[in-house]
Amino acid sequence: MKQKIKEIIAQAMKAAYEKGILPSSGFPPVEIEEPKLETHGDFSSNISMIMASVQKMAPRKIAEVIISHLDDPEDIIAKTEIAGPGFINFFINPFSWHPVLHEIHKKNTAYGASNIGNGKKIQVEFVSSNPTGPLHVGHGRGAAVGDAVANLLSFCGYDVQREYYINDSGRQISMLGRSVFLRCQELAGKKIEFPQDCYQGDYIRDLAAIIREQRDDLPDLDEAEAISCCAQFAAENILSGIRDDLESFGVTFDRWYSEQSLFDAGSVEAALTDFRSRDVIYEKDGALWFKTSDYGDEKDRVVVKNDGQTTYFASDIAYHQEKFDRGFDRVIDVWGADHHGYIPRMRASIEASGHSRDQFDVILVKLVNLSRGGQPVAMSTRAGEFVTLKDVTDEVGRDAARFIFLTRHYESPLDFDLELAKKKTNDNPVFYVQYVHARISSLLAKGIERGVRVAEFLETSELSMLKAPEEIQLIKTLARYPEIVQSAGELMEPHRITYYLMNLSAAFHAYYNKHRVLTDDPALTCGRLYLVLAVQKVIRNGLKLLGVSAPEKM
């Protein structure tokens, strides 16, 4: 609809120019918006204000000219007005909205899909939590955001790959091995000093107990071997737990990428050699430094320490080079906000390896403040006291958790209240939206009971009886969906879908309370079912993008 109005305006400007009424052909792109006030029409254009200086005419005069040249063969426009400083307001003929419903039914699950991505290969890397402990709530938010962003991009025509990067190498893994090893010794009755920098959580004790059971050769190994054995065992065990948790959270990945595999394939060495040849690496104090400050970072960064060990950053450089080698046009990383200082050096590495900085984006997800009935729940990773993602989803359910994670812009801190998440009221919007879907399912079932044949009414519905203001309002809201999806995709902001769904749900509930869908008039009933089924489809599509289920019954 918006597009049609744009075309009509563009055509009117052209016609006026050809007649010599508008002096200049310097037409800016036509922008249309939906005014907040109903009295300002369905659509509004500021085009005459923008053109005023180029055309050397008063905005209101330009508006008059445009209006007098409008050509509207389909009779979409009921009325136009010139308002304020020169807005042109368009009032759409109510019946012109009806075709939106046909479109929704025809496109069904693809309604709202677009091809703005044009098949470009894009990778979304998310969660990528170290296999040194279970996923906690913060990771859950990252998972929900990453998954929804991937869904959105895919729906917008990108060729999307989801990836999890496993830091299964380096210091934190040996520290994990050491932690488990020490707990094993403790279980064997030895008196040990458990260091501060080891992993403190109880899950380390559990792992120690398991490995003692499964590997009775452990006491025979020398300490280094035993630690390494513990490390490998623990990392694998934890990672498989992470996989399970994500899967029951509804998140799956196309690829799990091991950091260790980069070393095994010589990719880290190759990346460093490449950077040497590009002259962006130098030696100082026995270490190798990458000149990230040449690319906007505040200082240079070490890639090989003076003990010969490569840093985590070195692996990351190799990893991101390798992503582009795999043919991705764009690479998105979803990180916790505490990594934000890492962005400039990562950007530097992208640019130094010959890619452009806009091929790489980081989505920084802010922290989650967990509470229960308003009382904060302590979350300290160091002390090993944290609420795991599994704990939360077990308690409040996957749908509520995922939806709540997406009710804020990812860059805002999120308050997550466990009691609130279980409430079945308006406080908890996930049920508000799902309830729409369930109610419509029920309507359909009742309709069938009464002998309304679905296939038939989808074909024969005559829509002219859909003329109540609430009905037109509902259709207008449905018409906005594709645009919302596009902007959510382009900006990678899934919360736009969340808000839209809450809006649409409000419009539906209001309609439902005011009008009966199943009436004694068969034609009216068919028309209304046609409308509410379109609503149901859009709700279902939107929830799917968010990774939330659309229940038939509640």
Add this chain to the structure above:
RNA sequence: GCCCCCGUAGCUCAGUGGAUAGAGCGAUGGAUUCCUAAUCCAUGUGCCGCAGGUCCGAUUCCUGCCGGGGGCACCA
């Protein structure tokens, strides 16, 4: 000290240059012989942190300041 994010109704937050700035919660009053009351309807609330600047027009963009949060390792 430097960097990033935030500052909008009593609370939690939407609003990527437009007209009279919105929603939920909370408060008050109402709605169910009838399609799911997990719903709806009605009634209030705002120096959009402050000060400049750009613009026909700024909550939105720019600069400075104030306030809140996070980050600043040869850690990951």
